[in-house]
Ligand SMILES: Nc1nc2c(ncn2[C@@H]2O[C@H](COP(=O)(O)OP(=O)(O)OP(=O)(O)O)[C@@H](O)[C@H]2O)c(=O)[nH]1
């Protein structure tokens with residue numbers, strides 16, 4: 001951990017009279033004085049014992065402060081597969097505890113918003129080609145332009161971007177597709193939020209709301225960390241990238257973890273991993289994943305996530321961490337179930353209603369505990385990460401458990 005040490009002051013520069021005898025100067029008690037012959041300026045490095053003592057005590061104080069801060073700081077890791085909702089929870093903490101986002105961030109969110117819309121329309125265009133049989137000739141080219149990829153948007157200006165987006169949403173085949181297949185499994189999860197708001201989102205001077213920002217999809221490629229005050233403590237919340245390629249970085253954050261918030265997308269039961277993910281070789285870091293986990297990874301997102309959950313539970317580095325399972329995207333899960341029955345994707349499911357389906361998913365994860373771990377408590381919540389009130393409530397409940405566990409560990413009851 002880096003220690004912030006105040007930079008010692010520059011040694012004072014003094015001017016001496018050129019006529020002074022060199023030996024007179026060198027004898028000057030504890031001050032070492034260098035004479036620069038060609039100038040009248042002499043640089044003096046004072047190796048004052050008092051100064052050394054002051055610096056040393058300042059370092060001690062800094063270390064002491066950090067120690068005290070570490071005792072009150074609680075490290076929480078957000079783990080889980082890609083697209084589960086980890087960064088959305090981090091954003092919620094910024095809204096709830098850190099005054100939200102600054103002007104620069106808001107500006108970049110606007111750009112991401114348009115990019116997200118293009119990503120949604122790319123998937124809509126593919127869906128149209130797969131499902132709509134009678135696309136009018138005049139619309140075919142426009143669909144093809146979006147379905148083949150969206151790299152062509154690089155270099156076009158903002159006005160053109162808006163024009164393309166508004167033009168696309170007016171196509172008859174697009175409108176019928178959205179009406180008939182609002183939950184098409186390859187559509188990004190934020191499609192149902194953004195599509196109905198599209199004209200407003202693209203209008204001049206539109207300022208994204210907190211909710212718009214919470215629905216943005218910006219995959220995490222590095223690590224986000226925030227520190228905020230919570231219940232007389234400082235929470236250090238760390239959010240990592242969930243795609244397979246980024247999981248090998250997780251281990252760097254496993255030291256001293258008080259709790260893992262493992263986030264799962266309940267809506268992922270009918271989704272397969274991204275193409276880009278599928279092409280990557282499974283990450284088989286032996287320190288994170290026990291040797292027996294070296295087996296082909298599943299393509300279904302829910303199965304991948306459950307396997308990952310089991311791997312994390314078995315990680316020796318997280319053996320003392322509290323585990324809290326956030327079964328997230330409950331809103332999308334309820335919407336999807338009637339259209340895509342869970343039993344079609346998970347053979348073992350025989351239930352008949354939403355509650356049974358949710359409980360089944362919870363058990364599906366909890367049974368990943370190994371036999372040695374059977375007494376280890378795992379707390380779970382059904383969550384909707386885009387709902388600020390819901391996150392505030394479950395995060396508080398989760399933290400109460402973690403903080404209590406921490407107090408018990410340190411002997412304070
Ligand atoms: N409707 C709905 N959307 C959600 C919910 N949670 C997250 N999302 C959306 O799901 C998408 C992915 O969320 P992220 O928070 O970026 O997911 P992540 O786990 O950080 O993903 P990686 O960074 O790739 O690991 C975003 O568009 C979010 O707005 C939820 O509970 N309900």
Ligand SMILES: [Mg+2]
Pocket residue numbers: 086087088218219220239240241242
């Ligand atoms: Mg993320």
